[in-house]
Structure formats: structure tokens, C-alpha cells
Amino acid sequence: MRISKTVVAGLASAAIAATGLASTALQSPDTAEKQQSGLRLNQIQFIGAHNAYHREAPDDEKKIQLAQDPGAVGLFYSHASIPAQLEDQNIRAVELDLFPDPKGGLYTYPLIRKLAGKGPLTDPDLAKPGIKVLHWADFDYGTTCTTFVKCLNQVKTWSNANPGHAPIVIQLELKQSDPRLVAAGGVEAPPWDAGNLDSVDQEIRSVFSEQELLSPDDVRRPGLTLEQSVLTKSWPTLAESRGKVMFFFDNGGPGAIRDTYRAGKPNLEGRAVFTRGPEGEPDAAVTMVNDPRGANSAEIQRLVRKGYFVRTRSDEPMSTVLNGELSRVSVALGSGAQMVTTDFPVAGMAARYNSDFVAKLPGDTAVRCNPVSAPVWCRGDVTER
Numbered sequence: 001m002r003i004s005k006t007v008v009a010g011l012a013s014a015a016i017a018a019t020g021l022a023s024t025a026l027q028s029p030d031t032a033e034k035q036q037s038g039l040r041l042n043q044i045q046f047i048g049a050h051n052a053y054h055r056e057a058p059d060d061e062k063k064i065q066l067a068q069d070p071g072a073v074g075l076f077y078s079h080a081s082i083p084a085q086l087e088d089q090n091i092r093a094v095e096l097d098l099f100p101d102p103k104g105g106l107y108t109y110p111l112i113r114k115l116a117g118k119g120p121l122t123d124p125d126l127a128k129p130g131i132k133v134l135h136w137a138d139f140d141y142g143t144t145c146t147t148f149v150k151c152l153n154q155v156k157t158w159s160n161a162n163p164g165h166a167p168i169v170i171q172l173e174l175k176q177s178d179p180r181l182v183a184a185g186g187v188e189a190p191p192w193d194a195g196n197l198d199s200v201d202q203e204i205r206s207v208f209s210e211q212e213l214l215s216p217d218d219v220r221r222p223g224l225t226l227e228q229s230v231l232t233k234s235w236p237t238l239a240e241s242r243g244k245v246m247f248f249f250d251n252g253g254p255g256a257i258r259d260t261y262r263a264g265k266p267n268l269e270g271r272a273v274f275t276r277g278p279e280g281e282p283d284a285a286v287t288m289v290n291d292p293r294g295a296n297s298a299e300i301q302r303l304v305r306k307g308y309f310v311r312t313r314s315d316e317p318m319s320t321v322l323n324g325e326l327s328r329v330s331v332a333l334g335s336g337a338q339m340v341t342t343d344f345p346v347a348g349m350a351a352r353y354n355s356d357f358v359a360k361l362p363g364d365t366a367v368r369c370n371p372v373s374a375p376v377w378c379r380g381d382v383t384e385r
Contacts, residue, residue: 036369036382037239041167041246042230042309043374044238044382045333046367047360048093048169048341049085050313053133053151054078055142060116065139074318075135077343081144082151086158086168089345090366093169093311095250096133096151099176099189100196104129111138111186125150131196131203137177138186148200152207155245159212163243164385166367167214169339170247171311172200172273174257197261201272204247214246216268216285225282226267231307238382248286250311252276258283285309292332300335304372312337314359315344321355329359336372 055078057065065072085091101107105127109120123146126132131148134141145151155168177189190196204213218236221229251257258275262268266282268275277283285308289300292312303310314332319325321344332340342359344350350357361368369378 035377037237039238039369039374039378039382041235041238041241042304042307042338043370043378044166044367045336045338045340045361045370046092046166046169047090047314047345048095048171048311048339049079049089049091049345050095050317050341050343051097051135052079052082052085052091052094053096053143053145054135055144057112057140057142061112064112064115068139072140073322074316075140077317077349078142079144079343082154083158085345086155086162086165090360090364091345092166092366093171093339093341094151094155095171095173095341096148097135097173097175098148098200099132099134099137100192100199101132102129102190102196102199106187106189107132107134107137107141110141111181111184112141114185131199137175137189138181139178148203149207152204156207156212159243159245162384165243166238166382166384167241168245170245171250171339171341172247173250174200192257192260194260194263197257204272208245212244213272214241214244215272216274216283217270219285220267220269227277227280227282227284230285230309234307235309242385246274247272248274248276248309250276250288252278252288279303279308286311288312289335289337291328292335292337293328297331297335300337301372304336304338304370309339310335310337311339311341314340314342315357317343318353320344321350321353321357324355326357332359333361334371336370338370 056076065075079085082094099107108126125147133145133148133151134143145154159165174192177187182188216226219229220226221233262275262283265271268283274286275283276287287303287308288311289296290313292300300310300312312332312335314329344357344359347358363381365381366384367382368380369382
């Protein structure tokens with residue numbers, strides 16, 4: 001018996017029923033596009049890819065992963081390349097996990113490869129200084145783009161070819177080594193100190209110009225904090241933001257990373273990346289409520305109505321399809337979170353687990369009017385020129 005009979009059409013119907021959305025009607029395409037260009041960034045909704053770079057380990061390494069951690073089954077999923085996600089899967093947000101590597105070569109020989117009797121990785125970019133992209137140092141290293149700059153250049157190439165796209169949001173999780181793996185002989189990643197955090201900005205700006213980047217400085221208004229700006233003056237319009245990229249750290253709340261990054265820059269002055277500032281803090285503009293179910297649904301709606309930009313998740317790797325937790329998609333979409341991330345953006349990705357699960361916007365579109373924060377005239381798809 002199949003785990004799920006969910007199909008795209010069913011998801012679309014559930015989401016439409018939950019939000020009351022219907023296609024924009026009685027408008028010429030030109031009129032609809034002109035109206036939609038005035039939408040603010042917090043008034044749209046789109047799908048993002050969780051761990052967008054991720055490729056699962058080879059079978060021999062999977063056996064080692066499971067022997068060390070039975071929960072490693074949650075690592076057994078793979079995404080298409082980032083350009084393919086943007087072009088073919090209507091993804092408009094990608095999550096990247098970053099590890100500092102200021103001297104280069106730190107992650108060329110993962111511990112799990114040693115345990116499997118294999119040699120070092122041969123990608124020459126891994127030996128060069130610069131931030132690396134992978135999920136779990138020494139244990140789950142498969143990636144479609146090994147370096148931060150390489151991933152960003154893939155986004156830029158697609159963006160240049162599609163200049164009318166809605167802003168692409170790039171979620172960054174700054175990671176460290178697992179102490180258990182370090183104790184077993186794995187590498188110890190350098191800390192995310194001021195220098196390594198500055199390198200995040202530097203690498204972003206080595207790829208994207210200021211005109212291509214939507215930064216906190218572009219959102220903050222004179223005399224106001226960043227939070228006051230988004231809550232009282234709102235976000236830039238879609239017309240002002242087409243073809244741009246926006247970054248945020250999902251390392252949130254009080255802590256060394258956020259505090260170091262905004263030291264002397266409480267409103268993220270001159271910074272390339274938004275932080276997850278707690279509500280009421282000067283840098284609060286982007287936040288996350290990962291599970292949209294239960295009381296969290298109302299909390300997301302509250303934050304969205306106030307003017308925050310919110311990320312939630314429509315599923316968890318593997319547990320959603322294995323346990324048949326399928327209602328979470330429509331709940332996530334109905335919450336109004338602007339960014340809903342998934343590990344299963346297209347039909348067929350879950351089929352290997354005997355499931356038809358997929359998380360998409362109704363109508364298989366890239367961007368739609370936000371069901372909670374969009375103006376009353378805005379219903380259905382948002383045009384990408």
C-alpha cells in the first residue's frame with residue numbers, strides 16, 4: 001500500500017480551499033502585471049528548497065552512516081542542481097549550509113570516506129581558500145556546488161538570463177564541526193569570528209553588484225531602525241526588486257554569530273545579509289517558524305500581518321513521506337509565510353519511498369499573491385516577466 005495518494009492537483013485544491021485564493025480574473029495581462037509590480041516583497045509567497053545543494057552519499061557510505069546513526073535515513077535525498085531548480089522546479093529560494101575554510105583544503109578528505117576505504121575528494125576548488133558548502137562535515141558532504149562562490153555564480157548566471165524574476169532569497173546556515181566527529185578524527189572547522197563573517201559579505205559582493213543585491217540598507221528608511229522600517233514603511237516593491245537576490249542567516253536569536261555580525265552595526269549598516277533579530281530588536285526583519293502546525297499557524301499569520309518576512313517548512317526530510325504527514329503543505333501555504341521550503345519540490349522525488357508527496361504552489365507557479373498579506377485585489381499567480 002502506498003504511503004501517500006497525494007498528487008499535485010490535490011495539494012492545489014487543499015491550498016486554495018485553505019486560503020480562499022482564486023486566479024486573478026477580469027484583468028488584461030498588462031493591467032495585472034502593472035498592479036502586481038506594486039506588490040511589496042512581504043505580499044508574495046514562493047517555494048524554497050531546503051538544503052538546495054544536497055546530494056546523498058553513495059551506498060557504501062550510507063551503510064556507515066546508518067551504523068553510526070540510525071536517524072541518518074533523513075539524509076537520503078538529493079536535489080537537482082540549483083540552476084535546474086530555478087528553471088524547471090519554480091524554486092525561488094535556496095538554502096546553503098556554510099563552513100569556513102580561510103586557508104583551504106580543510107574538507108578535502110571526509111572521515112566517512114576514510115572509513116569506507118576511499119581517497120580524498122578531487123575537486124580542486126576544495127583545496128582553495130574560501131567558504132565551502134556541505135551539510136555535515138566528515139559525515140554528509142555531498143553537494144552540487146562545493147564552494148559558496150560557485151553556488152552564487154550558478155544563481156547569478158540563471159538570474160542574468162531571467163532578469164524579470166521575483167527576488168531569489170538565499171538562506172544561509174553557518175555551521176561548525178560535530179564534536180563527536182572531531183573526537184573520532186574529523187576536522188575542526190574554524191569559528192565564525194569577525195573575519196570569517198566578513199568573508200561572507202566579501203564573497204557575496206565578489207559575485208553580485210550592489211544593484212543586484214537587496215541588502216538591509218535598501219530596506220531601512222532614514223531615521224528608523226530596520227525593524228521600524230519594515231513594520232511602518234514596508235518592504236521594497238516587486239518592481240524595485242526584480243532580478244535581485246536577498247540573503248539572510250537562519251542562525252537566530254542572541255548568540256555569538258548574530259552579535260558578532262552586527263557589532264557596531266545594529267541595523268546591519270553596510271552588511272549584505274539580513275539576520276534573524278528577535279522581535280523588538282533593531283535588526284528584526286526576517287524570522288523563521290519552522291513548523292507551521294498548531295498554534296504556530298496563528299503566530300506566523302501575526303508576524304506576517306505585522307510586516308515581517310517569515311520562513312516556514314512544508315515538510316521534513318524523510319519523516320514527512322515515511323510517516324504520511326501530508327497536511328503540513330496546505331497549513332504552511334495557508335499560514336502566509338512568504339517562504340515555504342521543501343525537500344520535495346517536484347513529483348517523483350519521493351517515489352523511491354513509495355510516496356507521491358510533493359510541495360508546490362497551486363497551479364505549479366513560481367510566485368503567488370500572499371494569502372494573508374496581499375491586497376484584496378491580488379489573487380492567484382504573480383507575473384514574472
